[in-house]
Amino acid sequence: MKERQRTHEVDLSLDAPSAYLFTGEICTRAYRLNKFAFDFKYAAVRERFARDAEALMTEYALSESEKALVRARDWTGLVASGGHHFNVIKIAAAVGESHLHVGAHMCGADWDEFKRTLPRAIDLMPQDLG
Amino acid sequence: MSRIVGGIGIAHTPSMGYQFDKGMQSGFDPKWRLWYDGTQPVKRWLAELAPSRIVIVYNDHMNYFDLKTYPTFAIGMAEHFPQADEGYGLRPFPGLDGDPNFAWPIARALVRDGFDLTFCQELELDHGVYSWLPYVLDPPWPCKVLPIAVNMLMQPVPTPQRLRALGANLRRAIESDGRDHTVLVLATGGMSHQIHGTRFGLTNEKWDRYFLDTIESGLDELVAIPIEKIMQAAGTEAAELSMWYAMRAALSPDARAYYRYYTLPAVTGCGVIALDEPHTPR
Numbered sequence: 321m322k323e324r325q326r327t328h329e330v331d332l333s334l335d336a337p338s339a340y341l342f343t344g345e346i347c348t349r350a351y352r353l354n355k356f357a358f359d360f361k362y363a364a365v366r367e368r369f370a371r372d373a374e375a376l377m378t379e380y381a382l383s384e385s386e387k388a389l390v391r392a393r394d395w396t397g398l399v400a401s402g403g404h405h406f407n408v409i410k411i412a413a414a415v416g417e418s419h420l421h422v423g424a425h426m427c428g429a430d431w432d433e434f435k436r437t438l439p440r441a442i443d444l445m446p447q448d449l450g
Numbered sequence: 451m452s453r454i455v456g457g458i459g460i461a462h463t464p465s466m467g468y469q470f471d472k473g474m475q476s477g478f479d480p481k482w483r484l485w486y487d488g489t490q491p492v493k494r495w496l497a498e499l500a501p502s503r504i505v506i507v508y509n510d511h512m513n514y515f516d517l518k519t520y521p522t523f524a525i526g527m528a529e530h531f532p533q534a535d536e537g538y539g540l541r542p543f544p545g546l547d548g549d550p551n552f553a554w555p556i557a558r559a560l561v562r563d564g565f566d567l568t569f570c571q572e573l574e575l576d577h578g579v580y581s582w583l584p585y586v587l588d589p590p591w592p593c594k595v596l597p598i599a600v601n602m603l604m605q606p607v608p609t610p611q612r613l614r615a616l617g618a619n620l621r622r623a624i625e626s627d628g629r630d631h632t633v634l635v636l637a638t639g640g641m642s643h644q645i646h647g648t649r650f651g652l653t654n655e656k657w658d659r660y661f662l663d664t665i666e667s668g669l670d671e672l673v674a675i676p677i678e679k680i681m682q683a684a685g686t687e688a689a690e691l692s693m694w695y696a697m698r699a700a701l702s703p704d705a706r707a708y709y710r711y712y713t714l715p716a717v718t719g720c721g722v723i724a725l726d727e728p729h730t731p732r
Contacts, residue, residue: 331649332682339647339686343605347517358516361537405646406512406603410537419464420717423650439717440649443656446679 330442332449337396337426342404350402356380357398357407366414395422452624452631456499456708457701457725458492459665459694460582462508462638463718464536467581471541481715488711489585492724495708496586501634503552504595505620506579507613507696508638509602510534513576521568522608523616525560526597527553534574541580549594552631556596559623565616573597578638582722602639602690610673610692617699624700637697639690641712641719646686651717654684658719659712661691665723666707669698687718697725704728 331338347354356377359365368376377387389397393415398408409419424434469482478486513534515521532545560567575597583591598616601607608616617635624633641661642654657680664672673695680688698705705725712721 333649334678334681334686337647338649339644339681341605341686342603347520347604351517354517358512361513361535366537399646404512404517404603410512413537419645423645423717426646426650427648438651439653439714440651441653441655441714442683443654444683445657445660446675446683449679449682 330444332444336400340399340405346402347404352381353386353398353401353403354407356382357403357411360407360410360414369411369414393417395425396428399426452503452627452629452633453727453729454621454624454635454701455501455632455727456634457697457705458496458586458634458636458722459697459725460489460492460586460636460638460722461641461718461720462578462581463640463643463716463720464577464581465716465718466585466720467541467577469715470581470584479715481713484713485715485720486585488713489582489722491709491711492722493586493588495724496634497592499634500592500632502593502631503549504593504634504636505556505624505700506595506597506636506638507600507616507693508575508578508597509600509690509693510576510578511536511603514574515599517604520601520604521599522601523565524568524570524573524599525553525557526570526573526599527557528571528573531595531597532574533580534576536576543580543584544589544591546575546579546591546597547594548596552594552627552629553596555627556620556623559626560616560619563619563622565619567598570599573599582638598696600693600696602693607677607689608692610675610677610695613692613695614669614673614699617696617701620696620700635697635700637693637695639693640687641691641721642684643687643718644685645717649685652685653714653717653719654688655712655714655719657684657688658714658721661694662710662712662721662723665694665698666705666725669695684719701725702727
């Protein structure tokens, strides 16, 4: 992983870990993980997760490493493994973590400190980028 | 003949919807009060314009379309479009009605001109529609809608040029419709924001304000900016702004801004522009 740039310089990279663009290739590779996470929009799936997460993950045929990331609530790891952030935040919501908590996790930041940094305003114009 | 009477470009974000409901119940957070107050002139303008149909160009956020079969462009042909449950339960608003007798001739004309859209007999609308909707319209919703969903979450997404072409074709399709509808074209996409990676929370008010100022008369200038550069400078999800190009291209070159407003209440730039067609009686 390259060094994380924070507040002082604007990080223009669209590569991980600066950003996680969801490509069609990632979609195909991480299809089962995304199917699992998408289904958290259904209350019945959230209830089954609360009751027996292991059985649910096995039913959706998650890999061992994907299961470990879910157990660890490793939102960054799940997105880095191909989970679309809109899907991963559904799992986070089911265990009481908001979209901003996921953001703090991605930035490796303490929650209270992270909230104070938002929004992270920049004023570069796209036309001025080389 | 149906005709386009105006256009709206407007941001969307889940918190916009959540803050509306909270604001109506127990008073607005001051930052969101600005957005509420800032959108009221649009609401009054829209009530006066009273279009008979609204075409809505928007994107879903894994709340209706799953990845099993993901359409690049999808058009809603149903008589009713329920609100999508995003996992937090439905908000206290009715679904929106559609009109297949309006939708099919439009869809047929779009296909004729090269837009092969996916036809949806069922379509639920998420915060891409419901977050801004109650700021500019009061329920019961006064007119029927035609939603067009655009893939904005899996690369490759359609190009800015393609979205402009969608708008131009929408204009031809609406004007070739034999009924006498007055049509508002609305496009919605978040302004500057990024919600993943270590750049999470990035915003760019300077860009957002430039965009709001330029979309009225500088569509060529905007479309020429590579989408990757917009993503770098204004956050990856600012790519959604390219949907606004479809709205602007659907209106005549002479359309003029009646109103624009911008504020930045949280982690997504919130802006709106309302465009009048020159022939619109006022």
